[in-house]
Amino acid sequence: MQIKITGLSKIYKNGNRALENCDLEIGSGMFGLLGPNGAGKTTLMRILVTLMKPTSGHILVGDLDIQRDRREIRSMLGYLPQEFRFFSKLKTWEFLDYVASLAGLRNPRTRKKAVDEMLEQVGLFDVRDRLANKLSGGMKRRLGIAQALIGNPKIIVVDEPTTGLDPEERIRFRNLIADLGQGEVTILLSTHIVGDISSTCHNMALLNQGRVVFKGSPDELVEKARGHTWRIEAVDSELEEIKDKFSVISTVPSADGWEVHVVGDKLDGFSAQAVDPDLEHAYVYYMEHYLGENN
Numbered sequence: 001m002q003i004k005i006t007g008l009s010k011i012y013k014n015g016n017r018a019l020e021n022c023d024l025e026i027g028s029g030m031f032g033l034l035g036p037n038g039a040g041k042t043t044l045m046r047i048l049v050t051l052m053k054p055t056s057g058h059i060l061v062g063d064l065d066i067q068r069d070r071r072e073i074r075s076m077l078g079y080l081p082q083e084f085r086f087f088s089k090l091k092t093w094e095f096l097d098y099v100a101s102l103a104g105l106r107n108p109r110t111r112k113k114a115v116d117e118m119l120e121q122v123g124l125f126d127v128r129d130r131l132a133n134k135l136s137g138g139m140k141r142r143l144g145i146a147q148a149l150i151g152n153p154k155i156i157v158v159d160e161p162t163t164g165l166d167p168e169e170r171i172r173f174r175n176l177i178a179d180l181g182q183g184e185v186t187i188l189l190s191t192h193i194v195g196d197i198s199s200t201c202h203n204m205a206l207l208n209q210g211r212v213v214f215k216g217s218p219d220e221l222v223e224k225a226r227g228h229t230w231r232i233e234a235v236d237s238e239l240e241e242i243k244d245k246f247s248v249i250s251t252v253p254s255a256d257g258w259e260v261h262v263v264g265d266k267l268d269g270f271s272a273q274a275v276d277p278d279l280e281h282a283y284v285y286y287m288e289h290y291l292g293e294n295n
Helices: 041-048 070-074 092-102 108-121 137-149 167-180 194-198 218-223 236-245 279-293
Strands: 003-011 017-026 029-034 056-061 077-080 155-159 186-191 203-208 211-216 229-234 247-254 257-263 272-274
Touching (some): 029 041, 029 194, 041 186, 137 155, 137 167, 203 279, 211 218
Parallel strands (some): 029 203, 155 186
Antiparallel strands (some): 003 017, 003 056, 229 272, 247 257
16 A cells, blocks of 8 residues: 655644654555654654645545545544553454444454454453453553454554664564564554664655655665774773763773764764774764764
C-alpha cells in the first residue's frame, strides 16, 4: 500500500509549528521515522491514522484521500500509540476479542480463532486469562501490538514502540515487526531510538523541528558520516575535555583509560583513529554537524 504525503503542515492554536511542508512516499515493508523528541513524529502519526487533521497539505493512501475517505482508510489501519490504554477490568483475551470485533471480525468462532492465534504470535497465550492491567510492561506492549495487528490491517503505524522496554523485550518486538514487514503490509515505525531503525528498516526519513531533513536508506545516511567518526584512546584527565569539545557517541573503559567514540570534522589536539560509522554515529553527526553546515 503506497502512502504519498505532500506539503503536510500542522500549526496548533498556540502557534506551534509541529510540521512544516513535509513530503514523503512510503511503500510496502518497513519504513522508519527517526528524530528527537519534539520533532513532530507523533503529530505526523496522529494525522496518518485520522485522529488529527492537518493545517495544510495532502495525504493519499493508495487512491484514497485522507480528508475525503477517512472511514475507508481507518478500516485499513492498525495503530499502536505511544501511550497505549486498555480497559483495566478486562482479561487479556477479552480486550483483544473486543478490539477484533471493532476490526470487523463479527463471527464469534472466527474471532476466537484469530484472537488465540494472535496471542500465540505475541507470546501472551499463557497469560490470556490474566487481567490486562496486571501484565508486565513488556507484556502490555505486546498486547498493544496484538491489538494493532488483529484483523490483518494493510497499514500498521507504531509510535515509539520500545520506549521503556528491557533489552530482551526490545529484541522480541523488533523481531516480530521485522517478520510482519516481509509481506505486502506497510509498517511505519516512529522512534527516537536509533537501534529500532537500523535493525528493521530498509527505508527511513529523519524528522527535525517539524521538517523532513533526510529521506533514503539507513546505509545512505551512514555514508554521510563516513570520514567523520573517530576512536580516541584517552586517559582520565582528558575525558571531560573530550566531552566538552566533541559529540560523544560512547565511552568504554579500557586497560589504559577510556575508549571514546566521537563524531566531528576536526579533532585538533587529540590522537584519533578513523572508524567505520554505524547509524547511531550517522544520526548524531547529521543532526549536530551536517544540518548546521547546510542551514
